[in-house]
Amino acid sequence: MSNIIEFKNVSKTYGSGTHALNNASLNIEKGEFVFIVGASGAGKSTFLKLIMHEETPTRGTIIVNGTNVSKLKRKKVPYLRRNMGIVFQDFRLIDKMTVYDNVAFAMRAIGARPSAVRKRVPYILELVGLSHKAQNRPSELSGGEQQRVSLARALVNNPSIIIADEPTGNIDPEMSYEIIGLLSEINAQGTTILVVTHEHDLVRRFNKRVIEIEKGKVISDTKEPVIEDVEVEFDDSKYELDPPSEEISEAIAAALEEQTEIPEQAEDEPAVEPTDEETESADAVETEDKEAE
Numbered sequence: 001m002s003n004i005i006e007f008k009n010v011s012k013t014y015g016s017g018t019h020a021l022n023n024a025s026l027n028i029e030k031g032e033f034v035f036i037v038g039a040s041g042a043g044k045s046t047f048l049k050l051i052m053h054e055e056t057p058t059r060g061t062i063i064v065n066g067t068n069v070s071k072l073k074r075k076k077v078p079y080l081r082r083n084m085g086i087v088f089q090d091f092r093l094i095d096k097m098t099v100y101d102n103v104a105f106a107m108r109a110i111g112a113r114p115s116a117v118r119k120r121v122p123y124i125l126e127l128v129g130l131s132h133k134a135q136n137r138p139s140e141l142s143g144g145e146q147q148r149v150s151l152a153r154a155l156v157n158n159p160s161i162i163i164a165d166e167p168t169g170n171i172d173p174e175m176s177y178e179i180i181g182l183l184s185e186i187n188a189q190g191t192t193i194l195v196v197t198h199e200h201d202l203v204r205r206f207n208k209r210v211i212e213i214e215k216g217k218v219i220s221d222t223k224e225p226v227i228e229d230v231e232v233e234f235d236d237s238k239y240e241l242d243p244p245s246e247e248i249s250e251a252i253a254a255a256l257e258e259q260t261e262i263p264e265q266a267e268d269e270p271a272v273e274p275t276d277e278e279t280e281s282a283d284a285v286e287t288e289d290k291e292a293e
Contacts, residue, residue: 003063004030004161004192005051010060012046012216020046022216023060028194030160033187035203036196038213044196047213048165051194052084053077065160082110085154089166091146093138093153099125100134103152110157120156128152128182144175151179155186162186164195168202180206 005028012021020043028034036044049055050062053069062070065083072080093102104121112120125131128148138146147167154162164183168176180195180202187193197203203210212220 002030003027004065006063008061010050010057010062012050012055013058019216024218026211026218026221028192030192031190033184033193033208035208035210036194036213037198037203037210040198042213043216044213045165048163048194048196052086052163053080082157083160085157085159085162087150087154087162087164087167089169091138091150093146093149095138098135098137099130099149102138102149103156106153106156124152124156143171147171147175147179151182159191161192161194166196166198168197168199176202177205
């Protein structure tokens, strides 16, 4: 396998003097499923923001999908993010839009043809079990259903990487297992998955690679969880996932093989310029981050 993400001696220091990452070096291969764990403030979210180019490193080199993003120009950021699906803890759905339109928006933002949207969106909603909620608004859904809409939106453009920042933080334990189980099925089809979480029981249950960050440093990187035992406050044995049905596995495989009907550009053709929606999205993220600092 080849690397899809590379960090080479990466450090990030904010203007406040906070050292979010300190000389981090690691590689993530295409098709891996990786949990990023650590205490609050350890540097987990900064790690993801650097990959998405919401932040830039103070020192070091970051390569994503073969592109050096360490000093990527702002106008190139939408191109980088076209290959990523982002799942947020707070869902970030648009309540004035239906479930269908929330998912379709991700395709429309990159200029997908209406025929591609009409074909792809219902398929993805069926994949996450929300076909019957297509015309509902997010406020009419449960927390778990809203997270599945967020996941559908992340999947709809067939990204090579899915990044999930605390995707189970606002949903109940049973739905947490379902969301991670679905991500595992998607990963089995070749999509690279990165999940930031503080839920140690989830990490134990799913045998995946674990990168642990503490005070800005990568202190462990192993396929087997290396986490101090903590007492689980609820009996999670009843949340054991049954093996996925043949229909679900086939649907996931077919969905990931589906193309969004946006033809790949030949090397001698000019790249499609970012749409207004992509540019506005990048500007909004940058403004939110500056206000947060």
